[in-house]
Every structure is written in C-alpha cells, then in structure tokens.
Amino acid sequence: MTDTRAAVAFEWTKIRSVRSSLWSLALCLLTSVLIALLFGWVLRGAYDDMSPQSKAEFDPVGSGFNGLRLGMISLVVFGVLAVTGEYSSGTVHSSLAAVPRRGVLYAAKVLTGTAIAFVTSVVVVFVTFFAAQTAIGDAHNAALTDDGVARSVIGSILYMTLLCAFSMGLATVLRNPALTLGILVPLFFMVSEVLNNLPGVKKVAQFLPDAAGGVIMRREPQEHMVLTAWSGMAVLGVWVALALLGGYLALTRRDA
Amino acid sequence: MIEVQQLTKRYGPTLAVDGLSFTVEPGRVTGFLGPNGAGKSTTMRTMIGLDRPTSGRVLIDGGPYARLRHPLRQVGALLEAGALHGGRTARAHLLGLARSNRIPVRRVDEVLDVVGLTGVADRRTQGFSLGMTQRLGVASALLGDPPVLLMDEPVNGLDPEGILWIRGLMKRLAAEGRTVFVSSHLMSEMALTAEHLIVIGRGRLLADTSVEQFVARNSRAYVLVRSPEPERMRAVLAEAGVHTDDGPDGTLEAVGASTETVGGLAARHGVTVYEISPRTASLEDAFMQLTATAADHRADQGADEGVRRP
Numbered sequence: 094m095t096d097t098r099a100a101v102a103f104e105w106t107k108i109r110s111v112r113s114s115l116w117s118l119a120l121c122l123l124t125s126v127l128i129a130l131l132f133g134w135v136l137r138g139a140y141d142d143m144s145p146q147s148k149a150e151f152d153p154v155g156s157g158f159n160g161l162r163l164g165m166i167s168l169v170v171f172g173v174l175a176v177t178g179e180y181s182s183g184t185v186h187s188s189l190a191a192v193p194r195r196g197v198l199y200a201a202k203v204l205t206g207t208a209i210a211f212v213t214s215v216v217v218v219f220v221t222f223f224a225a226q227t228a229i230g231d232a233h234n235a236a237l238t239d240d241g242v243a244r245s246v247i248g249s250i251l252y253m254t255l256l257c258a259f260s261m262g263l264a265t266v267l268r269n270p271a272l273t274l275g276i277l278v279p280l281f282f283m284v285s286e287v288l289n290n291l292p293g294v295k296k297v298a299q300f301l302p303d304a305a306g307g308v309i310m311r312r313e314p315q316e317h318m319v320l321t322a323w324s325g326m327a328v329l330g331v332w333v334a335l336a337l338l339g340g341y342l343a344l345t346r347r348d349a
Numbered sequence: 350m351i352e353v354q355q356l357t358k359r360y361g362p363t364l365a366v367d368g369l370s371f372t373v374e375p376g377r378v379t380g381f382l383g384p385n386g387a388g389k390s391t392t393m394r395t396m397i398g399l400d401r402p403t404s405g406r407v408l409i410d411g412g413p414y415a416r417l418r419h420p421l422r423q424v425g426a427l428l429e430a431g432a433l434h435g436g437r438t439a440r441a442h443l444l445g446l447a448r449s450n451r452i453p454v455r456r457v458d459e460v461l462d463v464v465g466l467t468g469v470a471d472r473r474t475q476g477f478s479l480g481m482t483q484r485l486g487v488a489s490a491l492l493g494d495p496p497v498l499l500m501d502e503p504v505n506g507l508d509p510e511g512i513l514w515i516r517g518l519m520k521r522l523a524a525e526g527r528t529v530f531v532s533s534h535l536m537s538e539m540a541l542t543a544e545h546l547i548v549i550g551r552g553r554l555l556a557d558t559s560v561e562q563f564v565a566r567n568s569r570a571y572v573l574v575r576s577p578e579p580e581r582m583r584a585v586l587a588e589a590g591v592h593t594d595d596g597p598d599g600t601l602e603a604v605g606a607s608t609e610t611v612g613g614l615a616a617r618h619g620v621t622v623y624e625i626s627p628r629t630a631s632l633e634d635a636f637m638q639l640t641a642t643a644a645d646h647r648a649d650q651g652a653d654e655g656v657r658r659p
Contacts, residue, residue, distance in 0.1 A: 096418060096451065103449030110441035111434060183432025184442075186399055187489060190426055191449040193398045193415040349399045 100192045100201035107188075108205060113174050118213050121167035125221045128160030133228025140233055153235040154245045155311040157225025162307075164217060165253055166278060168210055172257040173273045175206045176264035176340075185349055195345045203261050203337060210257035214250045222246055248309030248322060255326075255333050256281070259302055262336030266343045299325070302332040350375055350528055351396065351497060355405035358391050358552075365391040367552035368405070373530045375496070378523045380543030380560070381532040384640050388552035389532040390428070393501050397426050409497060421450040421493035427500040430486025435475030439466055439485050442474065443492060452493050460488040479506030487515070497528040504538060516542045536636035540564065550640040567635030572603040572611050575624035585618045586611065602628070 108114045136156055143151070179185040192198040226234040235242050264273045281303040288298030298304060299320055306329030309322040320328060351373040358366040366388040373379045383389050394400040396407045398414045406413060409424055417423050433442060443457045461467045464484040469477070474485065483506050490498055500519070504512045519542055523529045533539050539546060539560070546563055548556035556563065571594070576582045579601055583593050591606040591614075603611050608625050615622045 099419075099449055099451050103445050106441065106445040106448050107434075107437075110438065110445065111436045113436065178434060182434040183429055184434050186429055186432050187446065188449075189399055190397045190424075190428075191421050191446050193417070193420055348394075348401060 097197055097201060100197050101205055103188070103191060104201045104205035107179075107184075108175055108209065111174075111178065113178075114171060114209075117167045117171040117174065118209070121164040121171070121213060122217050122220065123164075124167065125160040125164030125217050126224045128163055129157050129221045129225035130228045132156055132159050133225040133230075133234075137228060137230045137233075151233065152311055153226060153229050153233060154222070154242055157222060157229065157235075158218075158245070158249055158310045160221055160225070161218065161249060161253065161310070162282065164221070165256060166282060168213065168253055168257050169260045169277055169281065170274065171213075172206055172210060172260040173264045173270055173277065176202065176261050177268060177270035177273060180268040181270060189349050196341065199265065199341055199344050203258060203340075206261050207254060207258045211250070211254045214253035218246055218249045218253070244322060245310055248326060251326060252306040252309060252329065255306060255329050256303060259329075259333045259336045262333065262338075262340040265340030266336075268343075300328055302329050305329045305332070350410055351530060352408040352411075353392065353396075353405075354408070356392065356395060356402050356407060357404045358388070358395060358400060359403045365552055366395070366402075369549065369552065369554055370405075371547050371554060371557050373528055373547070374545070375528040376523060376526050377544040378519050378529045378531060378542050379545045379547060380539035381530060381547050381549070382536060382539055382636065383532075383534065383549040383555075385534055387534075387549050387640070389534075389549065390501055391552075392549070393426070393428060393499055393530075393532060396499060397424060397428070399428070419450040419452075419493070421446060421452065421495065423493070423495050424497045424499065425490030425493060425495040426498075427483075427486045427490045427503055429501075430483045430505075431479075433474040433477075433482065433485065436473055438471050438473055439477075439488075440470040442485065443488060446489055446492055450493055456492055456494070460491045463491060464488040480508055480511050483507055483511070487518070495527075498522055498530065500529075500531045502532055502534070504533070536632045540632050548636070548639060555639055563635075564632060567630075567639070568632055569604065569630045569635070571628055571630075572606055572608055573624065573626050573628045574601040574603055574611060574615075574622060575599075576601070576615075576620060576622045578620055581618075582615065582620050582622065585614050585620055589614055600624075 140148070140151070179188055188198060189195065192201070237243060237246065260273070260277055263277065267273045280301070285298055285301040285304045288294050288301070289304055291298070295317055296319055299318060305320055305325040308318060308320050308325035353369055353371050356366050356369040369388070369392060381389055391400060395402050396409070396414065409417070414420060414424065439461065440457060443460065444454065447454055447457055458467070461470050464487050466481065466484055466488060469481065474482070477485065483503065487503065490500065503515050507515060519529050519531060531543065543560050545559050546556060547554070573596060574582055579599055583601055586593050586603055586606070589610070591610070592604050594602040594604065596602040608627055612625050615625070
C-alpha cells in the first residue's frame with residue numbers, strides 16, 4: 094500500500110540537501126579525533142609519573158574514547174535538527190502531504206537518520222580508536238584484538254547510534270530544536286556526569302540513557318556500577334524504545 | 350472530484366468548521382470564499398490530512414487522502430507556500446518531493462520552467478521573495494501532474510503580472526479537465542477566475558452556486574434618490590409600483606426602476622430631489638452582506654435561492 098522505500102529516499106534527499114547535516118557529522122568526527130589525540134598524547138607523557146594503582150587501572154580504550162562523549166553532541170544535534178527542522182520551517186506540512194501515513198513518514202525518518210548515525214559512528218569510533226592508541230604509544234596502548242577491546246568498539250558504535258535515535262524520538266515529541274537540545278545536551282553531558290559522582294544517587298543515575306549506554310566504553314566496569322556493559326546497553330535500548338514510541342504517538346495523534 | 354461530507358473540526362472550544370458538506374467537480378475552477386477565519390484553511394488542511402476532522406470526512410476521487418499510494422500524483426496542494434527550509438535549494442526541495450512519490454526527476458526541471466524559477470533553481474530559498482516562494486509552492490503542487498489541485502490564497506504576495514499568470518494557469522488547468530479548488534477572501538478575485546463558488550462563513554456553508562448565478566442574484570442595480578422629503582418620495586414610488594429600500598444618510602434606493610421613471614414621477618408629483626443616479630452594488634458588497642448576515646444571524650437569515658441554509 095504505502096511506498097516506504099520512496100519515503101526513505103525522500104528523507105535521504107532532505108537530510109542531504111541541508112548543510113547543517115553534513116557540518117554536524119563532520120564536527121562529530123573532528124572533535125572526537127582531536128580530543129582522542131590530545132588525551133592520548135597527554136597520557137603518553139603522564140604514564141610514567143602515575144601511581145602504581147593508577148597504572149593498574151589504566152584503560153587506554155576508555156581514555157581514548159573520552160573524545161566520543163563530546164563528538165556525540167554533534168551527532169545528537171544532527172538527529173534533533175533532522176526532525177525539528179521540519180517543524181521550525183513548516184516543511185512538515187509538505188512532507189505529510191507527500192507521505193500522509195504518519196507512521197511511515199516517521200519510520201522512514203528515524204530509519205534514515207539512524208542509518209546515517211550508524212555509518213558515521215562506525216567511521217568516528219574506528220578513527221578515534223586508532224588515533225588515540227597511536228597517540229598513547231606502543232608501550233601502553235591497546236590493540237583491537239586485546240581482551241574486551243572489540244566489545245568496547247562495537248559497543249561505542251551502538252551507543253552513539255542509539256543516542257541519536259533517542260534524540261530523534263524526543264525531538265518528535267518536543268518539535269522545538271532549542272527546547273530539545275536544551276534538555277538533551279545538559280542531560281547527556283552534565284547532569285548525568287554530576288549525578289554519577291554523587292554518592293547518594295549514583296546507583297540510580299547510572300540508569301540514565303547516556304550513563305547506561307556508556308558503561309560499554311570502559312574495558313572493565315567500575316566497582317560502584319550495578320550495570321554491566323550489555324545490561325547497560327539494554328537499559329539504553331529501553332530508553333530509545335520509549336522515546337521512539339513517544340514520538341510515534343505524538344506524530345500520529347496531533348494535528349500537523 | 351472532492352467530496353466534503355459533514356465535516357466538523359473543533360479546536361478546543363472553537364468550532365472552526367461546522368457540519369460542512371459540498372462537492373468540488375472537475376473541469377472548472379471552484380472558488381472557496383469566506384472572510385478571514387471562516388474555516389477555509391482548516392477545511393483545506395483536512396482535505397490533505399494535515400488536520401484530523403472531529404467528525405465527517407473528505408473523499409478525494411472516492412477515497413480518503415491518506416489511502417493514496419502516491420498522493421502528490423493525485424492531489425497538488427499549495428497551502429503554505431512559505432513553509433520551506435531556508436537552507437535547501439528550490440531544486441532540492443522539489444527533488445525530495447519527487448522522490449517521495451516516485452515522480453520522474455525530469456518533472457522537477459519542467460515545473461521549475463513552468464513557474465519561471467529555472468534561473469534560481471540552485472539558490473537557497475532563504476533569499477526568496479514572497480512572489481518566488483509562491484511560485485515554488487505552485488511548482489510543488491504541479492510536480493505530480495495531479496488531476497486535483499488545491500490552492501489556498503494563491504495570489505497572495507504576487508505582483509500584478511504574477512496574479513495574471515496564476516489566473517491563467519488555474520483556468521488552463523481546469524480546461525484540461527482537472528479539479529481546481531481555490532480559496533480567497535476576495536470576491537472580485539473569484540469573479541475573475543472561478544466558474545463555481547462555495548461560500549462559507551463561521552465554518553458553515555452559505556452558498557454553493559455558479560458565479561453567474563451569484564452575480565445575477567447579488568449584483569443589485571438600483572436608483573439612488575436623495576430628497577429632503579424621503580417619505581413623500583417613497584409613497585409616490587410605491588404608488589407607481591416601485592419598491593424602495595433605505596439607503597445611507599436618509600437616501601432611498603429604488604429597485605427595478607430607471608432614472609427616467611424616477612425623475613418623471615418626482616416631477617409629476619412635485620417632489621424636490623437633489624440627486625437621482627443609477628447605482629450597482631458591487632460583488633464585494635454582496636459577498637460582505639452575505640457573510641455579515643451569517644455572522645450575525647447564522648441560520649435564520651439571508652437566504653436567496655442560491656444560498657443554502659446551513
């Protein structure tokens with residue numbers, strides 16, 4: 094009945110034809126890699142002066158992925174703008190006229206955005222990994238074949254992709270770019286960081302979407318964590334499902 | 350063909366459209382008239398599924414819009430021409446729409462040419478003037494070469510040349526056998542382009558009539574009589590079988606009589622008159638009267654034969 098493939102081609106054309114999409118994806122790569130290089134280079138110099146305990150706990154993979162956290166902001170911006178751009182410009186009307194089945198329009202948009210986020214994440218995570226390990230230097234770095242490294246790499250790709258999907262769902266509910274980013278950016282990059290360092294709420298805060306999904310970026314789960322790499326990813330999956338469901342309900346129930 | 354059946358749309362406490370029913374036939378331009386806020390845009394939005402009716406429905410060629418597999422090839426709509434992503438070029442905007450409905454990509458250049466935007470096709474739309482935006486909106490509507498066209502106030506923002514162009518375009522599209530449904534709040538505009546009229550006020554149907562009929566019924570010709578003795582003049586005219594209405598500032602409006610008749614009667618009966626002049630009420634006046642009546646009295650007033658009671 095409905096032409097879903099044409100709807101995906103529509104979304105692809107729309108995303109590709111605005112500059113902000115390309116810029117945010119490029120920025121994602123740039124910030125991730127630059128910070129990875131910086132961190133790696135600093136760690137290479139600082140390693141010898143570390144305490145024995147720090148040396149034992151040293152996680153070259155997790156440290157190398159520190160830049161991903163910042164790069165992710167750009168990926169979240171990409172997802173949010175892909176959705177809210179339609180509302181702030183009003184093109185959602187012509188989009189709905191072209192694809193009147195709202196579920197189809199929504200699925201096409203989320204699929205296209207998530208696929209782009211996935212491909213970007215694959216590139217960003219691998220480039221970041223190798224950049225960081227190169228900067229840290231042969232003496233203390235990790236290789237892809239080391240124990241748990243593949244899991245971190247694959248997990249980080251999933252993590253970034255899912256956060257983008259989560260953002261698209263929430264953006265569909267809120268419709269407004271400033272509001273959506275005003276909630277997501279502090280939540281992802283400040284609030285959960287702060288809460289995760291407060292003794293009282295630590296156990297609960299790790300269930301926030303970015304904290305839960307981020308567990309997998311470390312080689313070893315930290316002591317205070319209730320969640321493991323994959324149970325954390327599952328928690329993030331639940332968040333994504335909720336956000337996408339919310340977006341679906343908002344889009345199908347409201348007038349455009 | 351578009352069938353609107355018992356359409357009602359409520360936004361919270363506001364009843365925007367109230368039990369509206371009418372049919373738009375192919376092969377002619379149908380004007381959709383009503384003052385601002387009468388419910389025209391809401392009705393057109395429900396036609397393409399942007400708003401969900403509170404009750405009732407709209408059928409496009411027998412089925413709801415949302416069921417159409419490639420709706421842009423069935424219905425072309427110009428609703429909010431200004432709704433463009435400023436960072437996207439005109440061509441990219443049309444290209445996306447074409448892809449969404451599997452419309453051949455060459456149509457993009459064809460419609461750009463039809464609306465005269467070929468020269469600016471690769472410019473971002475944020476720099477477009479109102480007229481260019483409107484033309485791009487028309488291009489999107491024509492993209493799928495649809496048999497049904499909906500246009501909400503298409504002359505808005507166009508220069509005189511553009512207005513002439515769009516009038517000609519609408520007539521041409523109708524002559525090709527398409528259903529052309531155009532809204533406006535200007536009766537005079539519709540008198541020039543439309544063959545048929547749907548008039549609404551406060552969300553209700555006021556008239557569903559041909560323009561010819563509407564003009565015949567509503568462009569009332571009368572003789573304006575200004576006299577210091579209006580009551581005597583009225584009696585004299587009434588005796589001769591001429592009906593009079595009250596005009597502004599104590600004047601009389603003699604309906605269905607010539608200036609010669611009125612002047613002769615005044616002279617014969619020695620009534621002083623200052624002015625006797627032939628007048629024609631404009632269509633705009635007739636339209637205003639019709640919709641004003643609707644606003645004041647709703648169901649109990651203003652019914653010509655061509656005017657349906659809601």
